Amino acid sequence: MGSDPGPVCQPVADGPHRSPAPGEWIALRWRGETAVQAARSLRAGAMVLLYGAIGHPAVATAARSAPLTPAERARAARYLFAANRDEFVAGRAMVRHVLGPFFGVAPGALGFDAAAFHKPRVTWPGADHVDVSLSHADGWVACALAGGCVVGVDVEPDRVLAADDRDGMARQVFAPGERAALAIAGAQADAGASLFFEIWRRKEAVLKAAGLGFSGDPAALCLARPDTRTGVAWQSTVVFAGRRWQVASVTPPGAPPMALAWSPNDPPRSRPGAA
Ligand SMILES: CC(C)(COP(=O)(O)OP(=O)(O)OC[C@H]1O[C@@H](n2cnc3c(N)ncnc32)[C@H](O)[C@@H]1OP(=O)(O)O)[C@@H](O)C(=O)NCCC(=O)NCCS
Incomplete structure (x- = not known):
């Protein structure tokens, strides 16, 4: 499909965690401990891309244990399909579980509001230097967190298309x-x-x-x-x-393809990660 001179994530495999340094990014499959590690690694100028399957026990556990705000509960209740609701809840849970420890508070203490056109923003003193982007598709959730730069993520499997x-x-x-x-x-x-x-x-x-x-x-x-x-x-x-x-x-093995975009002062370099 052509050459891409840009940074491309290397396969993400089990193993010891490496924190992205300022100017780097890392992609991590969601597991319970990953959240804590990622929280530690979110330094200014660095990015963490977390992704997981709704059916994975660690994702389900995170979703169950991160309280939703009343507005989120109301929104979750409006989803027609349980799969869409679960993706929404898991996305919010991932962000809370990572940024709660990052800010030294319980995950449930963090709230979200929306910028113009609905980009989600975490509401907590000091959270304005952390940018968040969420995406879900086909039972997968991706969540990009960035310190000191603006970030966007999309997960979308290839499909058959006329x-x-x-x-x-x-x-x-x-x-x-x-x-x-x-x-x-x-x-x-x-x-x-x-x-x-x-x-x-x-x-x-x-x-x-x-x-x-x-x-x-x-x-x-x-x-x-x-x-x-x-x-x-x-x-x-x-x-x-x-x-x-x-x-x-970003093409981790065993997960749908994703794309990551960011606008830093110093562009992060990719770094193979371990989940
Ligand atoms: C943002 C958008 C591209 C998402 O597309 P999608 O492929 O359906 O969905 P994805 O799963 O990839 O992303 C959904 C997430 O995008 C985020 N999102 C929504 N609007 C966003 C925006 N303007 N900028 C950045 N992120 C946005 C939300 O976090 C949402 O997840 P959540 O609802 O669980 O929190 C699409 O919904 C869109 O363009 N929305 C614009 C809506 C808008 O401007 N409406 C104005 C009418 S008043």
């Missing part, structure tokens, strides 16, 4: 360069769908990091162009909404 649907969506939200890259890959059905979702994830990560979601102009953000040698040239650094963003693909 070429007409794919091209219709691309016309609405992809930049001309992205559509041109897709048109080349689109000749092969699988490669076309896979490229579509890779662009989609990266785009959504930037839109969420910027706090705009699809209220922003997704077509103004160009993350991929055709390349005569590799097929696709990824733009791992882009300017959008007045900031310079770094974008990375």
Whole structure:
């Protein structure tokens, strides 16, 4: 699918935990102890991407033991499908379990409010230097936490997509360069769908990091162009909404692909992590 000069997460495996230093990021599969370790490792300029499957006992335990606010309980009750409710609850729980110890308070003491266009924000004295982004899909939850930079995450598995649907969506939200890259890959059905979702994830990560979601102009953000040698040239650094963003693909084994976007003063470097 083309070369990506940007940082790409290395396989995440069991083993001793390494904290990301300022300027680095790490991806960790959620397990109980991971939360405590990640809390310790969230230093200024560093990022932690936590992800987990709703069905995993540690995720279920976290979700059960992090109290929701009345507003969150009301929202959880409005979900039509239990799977969506569980994803929402698990996302909030992950953030609370990590940032509670980080701020030295019980997870339930932290609350959330929303910035313009609904980017979640943790409400606690001092929490304004910590940025949070959440994503869920197909029973997976991803939660990105950043100290001193702005962050966005998207988890989205590749899916089977009819070429007409794919091209219709691309016309609405992809930049001309992205559509041109897709048109080349689109000749092969699988490669076309896979490229579509890779662009989609990266785009959504930037839109969420910027706090705009699809209220922003997704077509103004160009993350991929055709390349005569590799097929696709990824733009791992882009300017959008007045900031310079770094974008990375995150592909942990046994989990759906994700994308991470951030806007630091000093861009973090990827560092293989251990969960
Ligand atoms: C943000 C958005 C891209 C999420 O897309 P999605 O693929 O359906 O969902 P994901 O699971 O990846 O992400 C959902 C999370 O995004 C976060 N989110 C919502 N709006 C966000 C925004 N503007 N910026 C950053 N993050 C946002 C929330 O944390 C949400 O999870 P939660 O509700 O459990 O807390 C999409 O919902 C969107 O564009 N929303 C814009 C809504 C908006 O601006 N509405 C204005 C109408 S008044």
